[in-house]
Amino acid sequence: MRIERIEAIPYAIPYARPLKFASGEVTTADHVLIRVHTDTGIMGVADTPPRPYTYGETQDSIVSVVNKVFAPQLLGLDPLDRSKVQQILRRTVHNPTAKGALDIALWDIIGVALSTPVHKLLGGFTDSMRVSHMLGFKPAAELLAEALRFRETYGIDTFKLKTGRRPLSLDIEACHVLREGLGADTEIYLDANRGWTANEAMEVLRRTEGLGLSMLEEPCDAGEAMGRRRLVQHSSIPIVGDESLSTLGDVSRELLSGGSSGVCIKTARSGFTEAQKILGLCEGLGVDVTMGNQIDTQVGSLATVTFGAAFESSSRRAGELSNFLDMTDDLLAEPLEIVAGSIRVREVPGVGAEIDPDKLKKYRQQ
Incomplete structure (x- = not known):
């Protein structure tokens, strides 16, 4: 099993009311959905929350670092080689939520491949x-x-x-x-x-x-x-x-x-x-x-x-x-x-985050 393709899909869903706290305010979930595809047809899914006032990441920066930096280095790797993936991700400093989502998506793939819940x-x-x-x-x-x-x-x-x-x-x-x-x-x-x-x-x-x-x-x-x-x-x-x-x-x-x-x-x-x-x-x-x-x-x-x-x-x-x-x-x-x-938890293989395609189509930004 090999990583064949990685998607970083920006989307935005409004909050019903602003969430306010000392380091900022959030009115919209302008996140990035990460999907990692394998040559076996198994796909791993995770979500990435940009928090510029906390980690310096934005929606645009996450999409860019995944598409231009991480994806080219991860394509062709076996998702089970998690330590090798971690070593590659560590070469680039910061970008914690982009790295975190890629890791969760790989665990999702592993769980589905082994027919076992990730938990x-x-x-x-x-x-x-x-x-x-x-x-x-x-x-x-x-x-x-x-x-x-x-x-x-x-x-x-x-x-x-x-x-x-x-x-x-x-x-x-x-x-x-x-x-x-x-x-x-x-x-x-x-x-x-x-x-x-x-x-x-x-x-x-x-x-x-x-x-x-x-x-x-x-x-x-x-x-x-x-x-x-x-x-x-x-x-x-x-x-x-x-x-x-x-x-x-x-x-x-x-x-x-x-x-x-x-x-x-x-x-x-x-x-x-x-x-x-x-x-x-x-x-x-x-x-x-x-x-x-x-x-x-x-x-x-x-x-x-x-x-x-x-x-x-x-x-x-x-x-x-x-x-x-x-x-x-x-x-x-x-x-x-x-x-x-x-x-x-979801008692299904992987993490269990099945995405509604109609909702993704509605809220995706590109």
């Missing part, structure tokens, strides 16, 4: 993941109303609060209102998207002490090395690295230097192959992980479920899997469902 090839620990829902920038009362609605409708009882606003009082008030309204047993954690300084983050932790918050993700820029280490040393909850931990090397550096005490794994930027290595490093060091979301479509969320459910340590916490509910449509032929607060 079983990876580890097969469980068949579903609990869902965490992301709450964006809104007044505290509206945040609570949204959380209660998602708990009632979907059974979700873990919420990630996007913070990093100024004045700090807006986020602090939201924490108190959510805890009072949702009760003591609901998990609430924060993600500041580098919106604060390390000192501001310490002030927020001081003023929310006793609320039972479970984690604080990317409170400040990792470049604030001394402040970030001081924050980790004095925090009673994990300080989770996300944007600062795009690669295995980044994770190693931040954990060993004391800049983070938890790790957010996102398959959109690491694929399955590097995500396995990151997870193994965290397991060896006794560091908790959470499965994050790159404001993913259902295709991307399915990839996260596939990886997260495969391992015990990545399935302990609820994964961030519900952003697709804010989209006006999706490309999946069979939509994902959140039932009793969880999403199940």
Whole structure:
């Protein structure tokens, strides 16, 4: 079996409402669908989310690097030669989500070729993941109303609060209102998207002490090395690295230097192959992980479920899997469902992301 052709298809699907957070705002899923074709007729599928304010990638840059740099080097290779593929991808710096999607598409091919679900090839620990829902920038009362609605409708009882606003009082008030309204047993954690300084983050932790918050993700820029280490040393909850931990090397550096005490794994930027290595490093060091979301479509969320459910340590916490509910449509032929607060893996060969051809025709941009 050989790689015969690679497609990078730009498409755009509007969000029902803008998603706002400290490092940017998203109004449209202007993503790139990756399809890797083999000479046996098997095709692997993955989704690529451009995030210029996080990784520097745009829709145009992803299409260009896949078509002009990666595809010419990968054509003719056996999809099973994953280490050889990784070595080729590493020659080009950055471009994490383009690399991640190619890797996921190759795993999809392998699963179909072996007539086995990819979540079983990876580890097969469980068949579903609990869902965490992301709450964006809104007044505290509206945040609570949204959380209660998602708990009632979907059974979700873990919420990630996007913070990093100024004045700090807006986020602090939201924490108190959510805890009072949702009760003591609901998990609430924060993600500041580098919106604060390390000192501001310490002030927020001081003023929310006793609320039972479970984690604080990317409170400040990792470049604030001394402040970030001081924050980790004095925090009673994990300080989770996300944007600062795009690669295995980044994770190693931040954990060993004391800049983070938890790790957010996102398959959109690491694929399955590097995500396995990151997870193994965290397991060896006794560091908790959470499965994050790159404001993913259902295709991307399915990839996260596939990886997260495969391992015990990545399935302990609820994964961030519900952003697709804010989209006006999706490309999946069979939509994902959140039932009793969880999403199940697809028990079919590969990852199971079958694309609706009519929807792709409708939303593709070239």
